[in-house]
Amino acid sequence: MAYDKFNILTSTAVPLPIENVDTDQIIPARFLKATERKGFGDNLFRDWRYHPDGTPKTEFPLNDQKYTGKILVGGKNFGSGSSREHAAWAVYDYGFRCVVSSFFADIFRGNCLNIGVLPVQVSPEFLQKIFQAIEADPTTVLEVNLPDQTITLLSSGAQERFDINDYKKGNMLNGFDDIDYLLNIKQQIGDFAQDTPL
Amino acid sequence: MKKTLFDKVWDSHVVHSIEKGPDVLFIDRHMIHEVTSPVAFLGLKQRGIGVMYPERTFATADHNTPTINQHLPVKDPLSANQLKALEENSREYGISYWGLGHEKNGIVHVVGPEYGITQPGATIVCGDSHTSTHGAFGAIAFGIGTSEVEMVLASQCIMQPKPKKMRINITGSLSKAVTPKDVALFIISQLTTSGATGYFVEYAGEVFEGMTMEGRMTVCNLSIEMGARGGMIAPDEKTFDYIKGREFTPKGASWDKAMAYWETLHTDAGAVFDKEITFDGSQIEPMITYGTNPGMGMGISNDIPKAEAVEGGVATYKKSLQYMDFHEGDSMLGKKIDFVFVGSCTNGRIEDFRAFTSMVKGRKKADHVTAWLVPGSHKVERAIKEEGLLDILHQAGFELREPGCSACLAMNEDKIPPGKYAVSTSNRNFEGRQGPGARTLLASPLVAAAAAITGKVTDPRELMELETV
Ligand code: SF4
Numbered sequence: 001m002a003y004d005k006f007n008i009l010t011s012t013a014v015p016l017p018i019e020n021v022d023t024d025q026i027i028p029a030r031f032l033k034a035t036e037r038k039g040f041g042d043n044l045f046r047d048w049r050y051h052p053d054g055t056p057k058t059e060f061p062l063n064d065q066k067y068t069g070k071i072l073v074g075g076k077n078f079g080s081g082s083s084r085e086h087a088a089w090a091v092y093d094y095g096f097r098c099v100v101s102s103f104f105a106d107i108f109r110g111n112c113l114n115i116g117v118l119p120v121q122v123s124p125e126f127l128q129k130i131f132q133a134i135e136a137d138p139t140t141v142l143e144v145n146l147p148d149q150t151i152t153l154l155s156s157g158a159q160e161r162f163d164i165n166d167y168k169k170g171n172m173l174n175g176f177d178d179i180d181y182l183l184n185i186k187q188q189i190g191d192f193a194q195d196t197p198l
Numbered sequence: 199m200k201k202t203l204f205d206k207v208w209d210s211h212v213v214h215s216i217e218k219g220p221d222v223l224f225i226d227r228h229m230i231h232e233v234t235s236p237v238a239f240l241g242l243k244q245r246g247i248g249v250m251y252p253e254r255t256f257a258t259a260d261h262n263t264p265t266i267n268q269h270l271p272v273k274d275p276l277s278a279n280q281l282k283a284l285e286e287n288s289r290e291y292g293i294s295y296w297g298l299g300h301e302k303n304g305i306v307h308v309v310g311p312e313y314g315i316t317q318p319g320a321t322i323v324c325g326d327s328h329t330s331t332h333g334a335f336g337a338i339a340f341g342i343g344t345s346e347v348e349m350v351l352a353s354q355c356i357m358q359p360k361p362k363k364m365r366i367n368i369t370g371s372l373s374k375a376v377t378p379k380d381v382a383l384f385i386i387s388q389l390t391t392s393g394a395t396g397y398f399v400e401y402a403g404e405v406f407e408g409m410t411m412e413g414r415m416t417v418c419n420l421s422i423e424m425g426a427r428g429g430m431i432a433p434d435e436k437t438f439d440y441i442k443g444r445e446f447t448p449k450g451a452s453w454d455k456a457m458a459y460w461e462t463l464h465t466d467a468g469a470v471f472d473k474e475i476t477f478d479g480s481q482i483e484p485m486i487t488y489g490t491n492p493g494m495g496m497g498i499s500n501d502i503p504k505a506e507a508v509e510g511g512v513a514t515y516k517k518s519l520q521y522m523d524f525h526e527g528d529s530m531l532g533k534k535i536d537f538v539f540v541g542s543c544t545n546g547r548i549e550d551f552r553a554f555t556s557m558v559k560g561r562k563k564a565d566h567v568t569a570w571l572v573p574g575s576h577k578v579e580r581a582i583k584e585e586g587l588l589d590i591l592h593q594a595g596f597e598l599r600e601p602g603c604s605a606c607l608a609m610n611e612d613k614i615p616p617g618k619y620a621v622s623t624s625n626r627n628f629e630g631r632q633g634p635g636a637r638t639l640l641a642s643p644l645v646a647a648a649a650a651i652t653g654k655v656t657d658p659r660e661l662m663e664l665e666t667v
Contacts, residue, residue: 017513018513018514018517019510019511019514020391020392020491020510020514022491022626022628024607024626024628024629024630024631025628025629025630028630028634029261029607029608029609029631030608030609032233032261032609033233033262033274033276033277033279033280033609034236034237034276035236035237035240035279035280035283036236036237036240037237037240047629047630047634052616052634052635075511075514076392076510076511077391077392077395077425080391080392080425080491081327081626081628082326082327082341082607082626083234083325083326083327083329083341083342083343084233084234084325084343085234085237085325085343085344085345086344088343103392103395104395105392105395105425106361106395106396106425106427107327107341107342107343107427110343110346110358111343111344111345114343114345114346115345165218165219165220165359166217166218166219167216167218167219167220167357168219168220177345178345178346178349178356178357179241179245179345179348179349179352179353181357182222182349182352182353182355182357183247183352183353185213185214185222186250186353188213188214189213189222189224189250189353189354189355192213192224193224193251193354196211196224196226197448197452
């Protein structure tokens with residue numbers, strides 16, 4: 001499905017300074033039973049966010065009212081584990097449009113790009129800078145500029161460039177997805193399939 | 199140009215290369231299950247398009263199916279709904295469907311190879327990260343997200359940048375009680391869970407050459423746990439012997455033609471990898487994990503490392519040990535355990551049950567241990583019975599359940615209770631993976647068997663010593 005276009009995002013951020021955040025934490029398997037892409041945000045980080053009896057764990061950043069915004073900042077190796085796109089859906093459905101980390105697991109990164117959540121990989125040093133800035137002042141604003149491929153801490157002006165391939169960048173800017181592209185070259189695929197026995 | 203095995207298979211499947219973008223990769227075979235496919239089908243419906251090549255997609259129900267009383271209706275309404283969606287979508291689009299109770303039903307990565315869907319030189323994807331299993335046959339196989347499942351249904355292609363290449367060589371031979379699972383856990387412990395992110399791995403060297411196909415599947419299965427998209431092993435006589443005559447493998451003249459291609463599938467001498475690592479197989483011990491990611495593993499007789507000695511954040515490490523209620527410097531041997539799970543696409547094949555049975559034969563399950571033995575498929579289940587393993591298991595106090603993913607991800611009722619310890623032959627020990635609050639120790643079927651008998655973490659070599667006395 002085509003998704004929201006992404007251009008420049010200016011927002012406060014929610015910090016999650018934990019490494020190796022795996023997809024089972026982002027959305028535990030028992031919440032993967034839907035047949036529609038709806039309502040996953042409620043269970044984002046379910047077991048870190050809530051006690052077994054359903055009361056919120058107040059110390060968890062998502063439950064801490066001082067942290068808000070459309071940017072989630074996570075520790076190194078974010079999104080490792082399963083291929084469940086539900087993890088990216090949960091991030092999106094909760095209201096995040098961008099995830100920042102110093103390292104992403106491959107499949108999670110791809111899934112994010114496919115649904116219009118921008119994964120921004122920064123250096124470990126810049127990541128620390130962001131965590132420190134938010135800790136010092138939770139109203140710290142970040143600017144993620146996709147056309148320029150930069151991320152900026154507006155308070156200090158500290159800035160870093162991030163990578164994204166031109167094709168995916170174009171998709172994000174225009175809200176196109178891969179299927180639109182693939183359907184356009186169906187003839188070429190059909191010819192290829194003819195030569196590729198089952 | 200000298201090419202790696204990976205290059206040969208990848209390059210021959212590129213329909214189109216986008217400059218400064220991904221390759222459009224043709225997918226030979228696509229497997230689907232009930233959890234990651236419904237939204238993909240919904241996407242097709244919303245776009246008003248169909249499935250381009252339904253004969254290239256295969257459906258099985260495995261992730262949230264019950265492992266007892268499969269003949270009864272599924273109790274959980276949400277699971278039942280997903281299973282129904284898979285069945286209806288398969289029927290509507292003409293996809294072969296092996297649902298609950300079907301004689302070919304089982305875990306997607308177990309049944310693919312069993313029926314010859316998995317073949318050398320093929321590109322295989324599935325909305326499940328352990329699709330890497332199929333790489334054991336010299337296929338490029340990897341897990342995809344639901345948007346990509348939709349892409350494959352719609353166009354038989356996905357769009358992927360070509361990954362970098364890594365070769366992991368293991369030389370020499372393995373010691374007693376060291377299984378393919380230990381080899382994989384060892385590699386992950388050395389590389390960490392992100393050590394191969396961005397790479398596709400080829401496993402090479404004597405240790406892998408000496409492994410059975412099932413052992414190779416166990417190793418390739420766990421490639422994702424070091425961050426790799428997938429892992430593969432060059433096909434050889436063992437591979438060809440394994441696949442010959444299976445339902446979906448080519449026959450007659452097509453077999454000969456396929457063989458001519460398959461025999462070219464090896465890395466050329468002098469081909470270059472982006473990264474190459476070599477280990478000595480004789481250094482590997484039976485392994486066990488002590489933390490909350492598969493990289494937190496060690497030789498079973500070692501002590502849990504100090505936080506300072508491990509790479510990565512101290513806070514994250516401590517949080518992990520706290521979840522497990524373990525301490526730096528603890529020995530794992532002798533720790534009391536509550537559950538044993540044998541199964542999953544990692545270790546739910548017949549050789550795994552043979553190994554487990556060989557260890558429990560003539561012994562008794564510890565009273566306080568709950569053991570869930572879950573075959574990876576009906577075919578495995580039938581073999582367990584036909585080979586007489588079931589009788590031996592019964593005598594030792596074990597029951598066999600029906601096939602499915604079960605406690606590997608605890609989407610069905612098979613959940614380890616909070617705080618309990620499970621020695622598990624599956625692939626992930628993440629927090630809550632086997633049920634909220636569950637504590638998982640990943641290990642081989644032999645280590646699982648030793649724990650089931652003694653009720654605590656036990657070096658399988660100890661029990662084997664006793665046998666030889
Ligand atoms: S057994 Fe576990 S890892 Fe394998 S397919 Fe099932 S859930 Fe995934």
